[in-house]
Amino acid sequence: MPDADRATVIRAIEAMEKHTATVPGYRRAHPRGVLFHATFTPAPDIATLTTAAHLAGPPVTALVRLSTAPGNPHAPERKPDGRGTTLGLGIRFDLPAGGHATWAAASIPAFPARTPKEFIQVTKLQNPATGKPSPLILAHVATHRHILPGIRAIAGMPVQASFATTRYNGLHAYFLVAPDGTRRAFRYSWLPDAGEATLTDEDQRPPHYLIDEILQRGPASWSLVFTLADPGDPTDDVTAQWPDSRETVTAGTLRLGSAVEDQAALDATVFDPTGVVPGIELSDDPILHFRSQVYGESFTRRTREERPRA
Numbered sequence: 413m414p415d416a417d418r419a420t421v422i423r424a425i426e427a428m429e430k431h432t433a434t435v436p437g438y439r440r441a442h443p444r445g446v447l448f449h450a451t452f453t454p455a456p457d458i459a460t461l462t463t464a465a466h467l468a469g470p471p472v473t474a475l476v477r478l479s480t481a482p483g484n485p486h487a488p489e490r491k492p493d494g495r496g497t498t499l500g501l502g503i504r505f506d507l508p509a510g511g512h513a514t515w516a517a518a519s520i521p522a523f524p525a526r527t528p529k530e531f532i533q534v535t536k537l538q539n540p541a542t543g544k545p546s547p548l549i550l551a552h553v554a555t556h557r558h559i560l561p562g563i564r565a566i567a568g569m570p571v572q573a574s575f576a577t578t579r580y581n582g583l584h585a586y587f588l589v590a591p592d593g594t595r596r597a598f599r600y601s602w603l604p605d606a607g608e609a610t611l612t613d614e615d616q617r618p619p620h621y622l623i624d625e626i627l628q629r630g631p632a633s634w635s636l637v638f639t640l641a642d643p644g645d646p647t648d649d650v651t652a653q654w655p656d657s658r659e660t661v662t663a664g665t666l667r668l669g670s671a672v673e674d675q676a677a678l679d680a681t682v683f684d685p686t687g688v689v690p691g692i693e694l695s696d697d698p699i700l701h702f703r704s705q706v707y708g709e710s711f712t713r714r715t716r717e718e719r720p721r722a
C-alpha cells in the first residue's frame with residue numbers, strides 16, 4: 413500500500429485544524445484524555461489463530477489512553493443538541509521481548525470516509541462553531557452513499573455513562589497469521605465487561621465528567637473480540653460493514669490498573685493503528701495507512717507548540 417503524498421497529509425491536518433477547533437499543543441483529534449496502566453490477558457485458544465507475541469503468550473502490561481474525539485479539548489462531553497461525543501481507546505502493549513504494539517479504536521460502528529480525499533471532504537464540511545456538519549453534508553452523502561452509516565453514527569452518538577461502559581471498534585481489517593502460516597482477515601472490538609450504558613436527558617452531568625468518573629470508578633475491563641471475515645468480505649474499505657452473522661472469537665481481557673502518575677508522559681505517545689507485530693498483518697485499507705502518516709504529523713506539530721494559557 414503506497415503512502416499518501418505529503419501534500420495530502422498536510423491538507424488533512426489543516427482541514428482538521430481549521431474545521432474542528434483544534435488547540436495548539438494538543439492532539440488534532442481526541443485531545444482530551446487520560447492514561448492508565450493496564451494488563452492484557454490473552455485467551456488460551458487465541459494462539460491457534462495468531463503468533464503475535466502480546467496475544468499468544470502470557471499476560472502483558474500495557475498503557476491505555478481513554479479519550480474524547482472533538483478537536484477542541486475543552487468541548488463539552490454532551491453536545492448542545494443533547495448527543496454524545498465519540499470516545500476512543502488507544503493501547504500500547506508491552507511486548508515480552510521489548511518494544512510495543514499499538515492500536516487505537518473508537519466508539520463508532522462505521523467510519524465516514526473510504527479514502528484520504530473523502531476524509532478531507534467530510535472534515536471540511538464540519539462547522540467548528542457547532543461541531544456539527546454543515547447542511548451541505550446532505551448533498552455530499554447523496555453522491556457518497558457508503559459514508560452514510562459513519563455520518564449517522566457520529567451525528568446520533570448516545571451520551572456514554574462511562575469510558576468503562578463503552579464499546580470501542582478498531583474498524584479496519586487486519587490479518588491474523590497462525591503458527592502454520594494461514595492468514596485470516598479480522599476486525600477487532602473492545603467490549604465492556606460491565607455492559608454498555610448511556611445517559612438520558614434527565615441524567616445531569618457537568619460538561620466534563622468522563623475522566624473524573626473513570627478515575628473514581630475502580631476496576632474496569634473489556635474483552636477483546638475478533639470478528640473473522642468470510643471469503644469475499646471487503647478488507648480495504650473501512651466504510652463497509654461485514655454481516656452480523658460473522659464468527660467472533662474472544663482474544664483476551666484488558667484490565668485497567670492505576671492512572672499513570674505523570675499524565676504529561678502521554679504526550680510523547682502515539683497510538684498508531686499500524687503498530688502491529690509479526691502474527692498480525694495490515695490490510696490494504698487506505699485509511700488505515702493514512703492514519704499513521706497523519707498521526708505522525710499531528711505529533712510533530714503538537715510537540716513543537718506551546719499550549720495557550722488557560
Ligand code: HEM
Nearest residue numbers: 439440441442477500501502516518531582583706710711
Ligand atoms: C483518515 C482518517 C483519520 C484521521 C486523519 C485521523 C486523525 C487523527 C489524529 C491527527 C489523531 C491525533 C494523533 C496524535 O496526535 O497522537 C487521532 C487520534 C485518534 N484517532 Fe484518529 N483519525 C482517523 C481515523 C480514525 C479511526 C477510523 C479511528 C477508530 C477506529 C480513530 C481513532 C482515534 C483514536 C482513538 C485517537 C486517540 C489516540 C490517542 O489516545 O492518542 N481515528 N486521529
